[in-house]
Amino acid sequence: MTKWTAEDVVDQTGRTFVVTGANSGLGEVVARALGKAGADVVLACRDTTKADAVAAEIGSNAVVRKLDLSDLSSVRAFADATEKVDVLVNNAGVMAVPFRRTVDGFEMQIGTNHLGHFALTGLLKDKLTDRVVTMSSALHQLGTVDLDDLNFERRKYNRWLAYGQSKLANLLFTYELQRRLAASGSPLKALASHPGYASTNLQGHTESIQDKLMGIGNQIFAQSAEMGALPELWAATAPDAFGGSYIGPDGPFEQRGYPKVVGSNKKSHDKKTASGLWALSEKLTGVSFGI
DSSP states (O other), X not given: OTTOOGGGOXXXXXXXXXXEXXXXXXXXXXXXXXXXXXXXXXXXXXXXXXXXXXXXXXXXXXXXXXXXXXXXXXXXXXXXXXXXXXXXXXXOOOOSOOSOBOTTXXXXXXXXXXXXXXXXXXXXXXXXEEEEEEEOOGGGGGOXXXXXXXXXXXXXXXXXXXXXXXHHHHHHHHHXXXXXXXXXXXXXXXXXXXXXXXXXXXXXOSSSTHHHHHHHHHHHTOBOHHHHTHHHHHHHHOTTOOTTOEEEEOSGGGSSSSEEEOXXXXXXXXXXXXXXXXXXXXXXXXXXXXX
């Protein structure tokens, strides 16, 4: 994996990938790289106009499908219309947005980043042949998953702690999914990744002065979206990737660099919390994995 780049992606001809949030940022970079490697790419996006432009540049092996992860009816409609998929890349997300709720009443960050992807994965599970890759963040370290108040119905809302909770949930979900897949004898694999500090438009939706500050940080400190996408791309395509692994940059503090297997904090490996989150997620979304 040393100094692995998008040029090292093995031929993906004949394989189908669903990439959520592929209309911009890291998802767009991943979709373009997969298309270049010969894959059939489904750009699963809320903003289909932007996605159409990306798909047109990728070529005839790219299609756009509407998906709004903050609306479970949209998730179900997408899954119902989907046939065989080799790899699901749970890439889309929102970060540090003001308090608001999804169509189904979930806090927006946990609802989009975790519950929407949880439901999508569960609904597509029997149509998948290879693996699920879910995007987390180094900021999972800020999070605590509160099973008694997951959706901030009683807690005071803090946008960054809510984001940290959602990214910690992504890891708890990935590790629990891998345990359940292995126990059931399924050949599917579950992996997670994080991009380090990558310059994307994810940092521009706090609707506060923080947008300007992070914009400056993107110009000075962040690595490119092309570099930030490498861990996710490796996790999605590497033949020797193993289930339950977490891939991030190899540089100082995992902020930049080339993909490598990295660690995550103690909370992310708490099996009791993972099991509780799984049960709660099934209850809230109405989606059961059957494993």
